[in-house]
Amino acid sequence: MLSGAVLDVAPALLGMRLRTAFGGDVPEVVLDEVEAYAGADDPASHAYRGRTPRNGSMFGPAGTLYVYRSYGLHWCANIVTGPEGLPHAGLLRGGRPSRGEGIMAARRSRTTELADGPGKLTQALGIDGSLDGTSVVDGPVRLLPATGERGAVHTTVRIGITKAADLPWRFVARR
DNA sequence: ACGAGGATGCTCT
DNA sequence: GAGCATCCTCGTC
Numbered sequence: 001m002l003s004g005a006v007l008d009v010a011p012a013l014l015g016m017r018l019r020t021a022f023g024g025d026v027p028e029v030v031l032d033e034v035e036a037y038a039g040a041d042d043p044a045s046h047a048y049r050g051r052t053p054r055n056g057s058m059f060g061p062a063g064t065l066y067v068y069r070s071y072g073l074h075w076c077a078n079i080v081t082g083p084e085g086l087p088h089a090g091l092l093r094g095g096r097p098s099r100g101e102g103i104m105a106a107r108r109s110r111t112t113e114l115a116d117g118p119g120k121l122t123q124a125l126g127i128d129g130s131l132d133g134t135s136v137v138d139g140p141v142r143l144l145p146a147t148g149e150r151g152a153v154h155t156t157v158r159i160g161i162t163k164a165a166d167l168p169w170r171f172v173a174r175r
Numbered sequence: 176a177c178g179a180g181g182a183t184g185c186t187c188t
Numbered sequence: 189g190a191g192c193a194t195c196c197t198c199g200t201c
Contacts, residue, residue, distance in 0.1 A: 035193075044193070046186095054186060071194045072183035078193090091193060119194050160193055 002081065002136075002143070003062035006088035007169065009081040010036035013090055014173040015150030017098060019142045020125045025103040027125050029095025029115045030146070035158045036169040037078070039087040043163040047087035057133040058087035065141055067122070067132040074119030075128050079136055079143065093118045093159070094174070 002009065011034065019028040037045040039058070046055045046068065057066045062082030066089050070076045078089035095115045097104055104114045104124035115121040122128070127141060136143040154172045157165060 037193075046193075049187090052187070068193085069183095069185060071192065072185065074194050076193060093193085117194070123195095158193075162192090 002079070003083060004081060006036045006038050006081045006090060009062075009079075010034045010090035010169070011153050011155075011171040013079065013092075013143075014153060014171060015146035015148075017144040017146070018092065018095060018121075018125065018136075019099070019144055020127060020140060021142070022126060022140060025100055025126075027100030027104045028098050028144075029121065029125065030098045030148075031092060031095045032174045033092075033094030033116075033170070033172045035091040035093055035171070037089050037091060038169075042167075044158065044161045044165070044167075045087070051087070055087060058089050059085055060133065063135050063137045063143070065127075065131055065134050065136055065139065067127060067129050069129060070119060075122040076118040077122050077127050077131075077141075091118060092121055093170070094172075095121050096174075097124070 013031050013034045017028050039045050039047045047058050061084045064080040066078040077092045080089045097114050105111045108114050108124050115124045151173045155168050156170045158170045
Protein backbone atom coordinates (compact mmCIF):
# COMPACT_ATOMS: atom_id res chain seq x y z
CA MET A 1 0.00 0.00 0.00
CA LEU A 2 2.83 2.39 0.84
CA SER A 3 5.29 1.04 -1.69
CA GLY A 4 4.91 1.43 -5.41
CA ALA A 5 5.39 4.05 -8.09
CA VAL A 6 5.41 7.50 -6.54
CA LEU A 7 2.84 8.77 -9.04
CA ASP A 8 0.44 6.09 -7.75
CA VAL A 9 1.30 6.29 -4.06
CA ALA A 10 1.20 10.10 -3.75
CA PRO A 11 -2.50 10.42 -4.71
CA ALA A 12 -3.26 7.25 -2.71
CA LEU A 13 -2.13 9.09 0.44
CA LEU A 14 -5.07 11.48 0.11
CA GLY A 15 -7.73 10.65 2.67
CA MET A 16 -5.28 8.76 4.88
CA ARG A 17 -4.65 10.11 8.38
CA LEU A 18 -1.35 11.34 9.79
CA ARG A 19 -1.04 11.30 13.55
CA THR A 20 1.68 12.21 16.04
CA ALA A 21 1.77 11.17 19.68
CA PHE A 22 4.17 12.90 22.00
CA GLY A 23 3.57 14.20 25.51
CA GLY A 24 0.00 12.94 25.74
CA ASP A 25 -1.30 14.97 22.83
CA VAL A 26 -2.51 13.10 19.77
CA PRO A 27 -3.20 15.52 16.94
CA GLU A 28 -4.25 14.04 13.63
CA VAL A 29 -5.03 15.34 10.14
CA VAL A 30 -6.65 13.82 7.07
CA LEU A 31 -4.21 14.38 4.22
CA ASP A 32 -5.74 16.40 1.40
CA GLU A 33 -2.73 17.70 -0.56
CA VAL A 34 0.37 15.73 -1.65
CA GLU A 35 3.03 16.20 -4.32
CA ALA A 36 5.19 13.54 -6.00
CA TYR A 37 8.99 13.91 -6.29
CA ALA A 38 10.75 11.33 -8.42
CA GLY A 39 14.44 11.36 -7.51
CA ALA A 40 16.93 11.16 -10.35
CA ASP A 41 14.11 11.49 -12.92
CA ASP A 42 12.92 14.79 -11.45
CA PRO A 43 14.97 18.01 -11.59
CA ALA A 44 12.86 19.44 -8.76
CA SER A 45 13.72 16.60 -6.39
CA HIS A 46 16.27 17.08 -3.62
CA ALA A 47 17.72 13.75 -4.75
CA TYR A 48 18.05 14.69 -8.44
CA ARG A 49 21.85 14.78 -8.16
CA GLY A 50 22.15 11.76 -5.93
CA ARG A 51 22.62 11.15 -2.26
CA THR A 52 23.80 13.92 0.09
CA PRO A 53 23.87 14.24 3.88
CA ARG A 54 20.51 15.99 3.84
CA ASN A 55 18.50 13.66 1.63
CA GLY A 56 19.82 10.31 2.89
CA SER A 57 16.52 9.22 4.43
CA MET A 58 14.87 9.37 1.00
CA PHE A 59 16.93 6.33 0.06
CA GLY A 60 15.32 4.29 2.83
CA PRO A 61 12.43 1.84 2.47
CA ALA A 62 8.84 2.80 1.72
CA GLY A 63 7.25 4.47 4.72
CA THR A 64 10.38 6.34 5.80
CA LEU A 65 9.84 9.97 6.81
CA TYR A 66 12.06 12.56 5.08
CA VAL A 67 12.00 15.86 6.99
CA TYR A 68 13.98 18.91 5.87
CA ARG A 69 14.12 22.60 6.76
CA SER A 70 12.55 24.97 4.29
CA TYR A 71 13.54 28.61 3.86
CA GLY A 72 15.41 28.51 7.16
CA LEU A 73 12.23 28.56 9.24
CA HIS A 74 9.82 25.75 8.46
CA TRP A 75 9.92 21.96 8.40
CA CYS A 76 8.52 19.96 5.50
CA ALA A 77 7.73 16.24 5.63
CA ASN A 78 7.70 13.58 2.92
CA ILE A 79 6.79 9.91 2.92
CA VAL A 80 9.25 7.77 0.97
CA THR A 81 7.63 5.40 -1.52
CA GLY A 82 10.60 3.06 -2.04
CA PRO A 83 11.91 0.56 -2.82
CA GLU A 84 15.04 1.03 -0.71
CA GLY A 85 17.72 2.85 -2.72
CA LEU A 86 15.20 4.67 -4.95
CA PRO A 87 14.71 8.21 -3.56
CA HIS A 88 11.08 8.79 -4.55
CA ALA A 89 8.74 10.47 -2.06
CA GLY A 90 5.44 12.28 -1.53
CA LEU A 91 5.61 15.78 -0.02
CA LEU A 92 2.84 16.29 2.53
CA ARG A 93 1.46 19.70 1.64
CA GLY A 94 -1.75 19.85 3.59
CA GLY A 95 -4.33 18.18 5.78
CA ARG A 96 -7.67 18.79 7.46
CA PRO A 97 -7.60 18.57 11.28
CA SER A 98 -9.54 15.51 12.47
CA ARG A 99 -8.41 15.17 16.08
CA GLY A 100 -6.51 17.21 18.69
CA GLU A 101 -7.37 20.61 17.24
CA GLY A 102 -6.60 22.22 20.59
CA ILE A 103 -2.93 21.33 20.63
CA MET A 104 -2.63 22.18 16.94
CA ALA A 105 -4.16 25.61 17.50
CA ALA A 106 -1.75 26.17 20.40
CA ARG A 107 1.26 25.18 18.30
CA ARG A 108 0.08 27.37 15.43
CA SER A 109 -1.00 30.32 17.61
CA ARG A 110 -4.25 30.55 15.66
CA THR A 111 -7.51 28.64 15.34
CA THR A 112 -7.93 28.54 11.57
CA GLU A 113 -5.66 27.41 8.73
CA LEU A 114 -4.04 24.90 11.02
CA ALA A 115 -2.51 22.51 8.48
CA ASP A 116 -3.27 23.80 4.98
CA GLY A 117 0.35 24.10 3.87
CA PRO A 118 3.52 22.00 4.20
CA GLY A 119 5.11 24.14 6.93
CA LYS A 120 1.79 24.56 8.72
CA LEU A 121 1.11 20.82 8.73
CA THR A 122 4.45 19.99 10.37
CA GLN A 123 4.09 22.81 12.88
CA ALA A 124 0.57 21.73 13.85
CA LEU A 125 1.63 18.11 14.33
CA GLY A 126 4.94 18.95 16.03
CA ILE A 127 7.09 17.34 13.33
CA ASP A 128 10.69 18.56 13.15
CA GLY A 129 14.11 17.44 11.95
CA SER A 130 14.57 15.04 14.84
CA LEU A 131 11.99 12.76 13.16
CA ASP A 132 13.86 12.54 9.86
CA GLY A 133 14.40 8.89 8.96
CA THR A 134 11.74 7.45 11.29
CA SER A 135 9.04 5.10 10.03
CA VAL A 136 5.41 6.10 9.56
CA VAL A 137 4.49 2.43 10.02
CA ASP A 138 5.70 2.00 13.59
CA GLY A 139 7.37 5.31 14.53
CA PRO A 140 6.27 8.40 16.46
CA VAL A 141 4.55 9.76 13.34
CA ARG A 142 1.95 7.28 12.08
CA LEU A 143 0.12 6.96 8.82
CA LEU A 144 -3.31 5.43 9.38
CA PRO A 145 -5.96 4.22 6.93
CA ALA A 146 -8.68 6.51 5.65
CA THR A 147 -11.94 6.41 7.58
CA GLY A 148 -14.44 8.33 5.49
CA GLU A 149 -15.05 8.96 1.84
CA ARG A 150 -12.46 10.90 -0.06
CA GLY A 151 -13.53 13.65 -2.46
CA ALA A 152 -12.50 13.73 -6.09
CA VAL A 153 -8.75 14.04 -6.68
CA HIS A 154 -7.69 17.16 -8.53
CA THR A 155 -4.33 17.20 -10.33
CA THR A 156 -2.24 20.38 -10.88
CA VAL A 157 1.35 21.48 -11.31
CA ARG A 158 3.51 21.56 -8.19
CA ILE A 159 3.76 24.67 -6.03
CA GLY A 160 6.80 26.81 -5.29
CA ILE A 161 9.37 25.19 -7.56
CA THR A 162 11.28 26.54 -10.55
CA LYS A 163 12.59 23.34 -12.13
CA ALA A 164 10.23 20.88 -13.90
CA ALA A 165 7.47 23.34 -12.99
CA ASP A 166 5.18 22.02 -15.74
CA LEU A 167 4.74 18.47 -14.43
CA PRO A 168 1.20 17.82 -13.09
CA TRP A 169 2.38 16.01 -9.98
CA ARG A 170 0.34 17.78 -7.28
CA PHE A 171 -2.74 15.97 -6.01
CA VAL A 172 -5.50 17.69 -4.04
CA ALA A 173 -8.67 16.32 -2.44
CA ARG A 174 -10.12 19.42 -0.83
CA ARG A 175 -13.68 20.57 -1.13
C1' DA B 176 -8.99 39.80 -2.76
C1' DC B 177 -4.37 40.22 -3.93
C1' DG B 178 0.59 41.21 -4.11
C1' DA B 179 5.02 42.64 -2.23
C1' DG B 180 8.50 41.94 0.98
C1' DG B 181 10.87 40.25 5.03
C1' DA B 182 12.41 36.61 8.33
C1' DT B 183 15.85 33.02 8.63
C1' DG B 184 19.37 28.94 8.24
C1' DC B 185 21.08 25.20 5.94
C1' DT B 186 22.88 22.81 1.73
C1' DC B 187 25.71 22.39 -1.99
C1' DT B 188 28.71 24.77 -5.74
C1' DG C 189 27.66 32.94 -1.77
C1' DA C 190 23.45 31.75 -4.14
C1' DG C 191 19.28 29.52 -3.83
C1' DC C 192 15.65 27.64 -1.91
C1' DA C 193 9.54 21.85 -2.23
C1' DT C 194 7.32 28.62 3.04
C1' DC C 195 4.52 31.62 5.96
C1' DC C 196 2.97 35.89 7.76
C1' DT C 197 1.99 40.80 7.86
C1' DC C 198 0.85 44.87 5.97
C1' DG C 199 -0.22 47.78 2.15
C1' DT C 200 -3.40 48.77 -1.65
C1' DC C 201 -7.59 48.27 -4.49
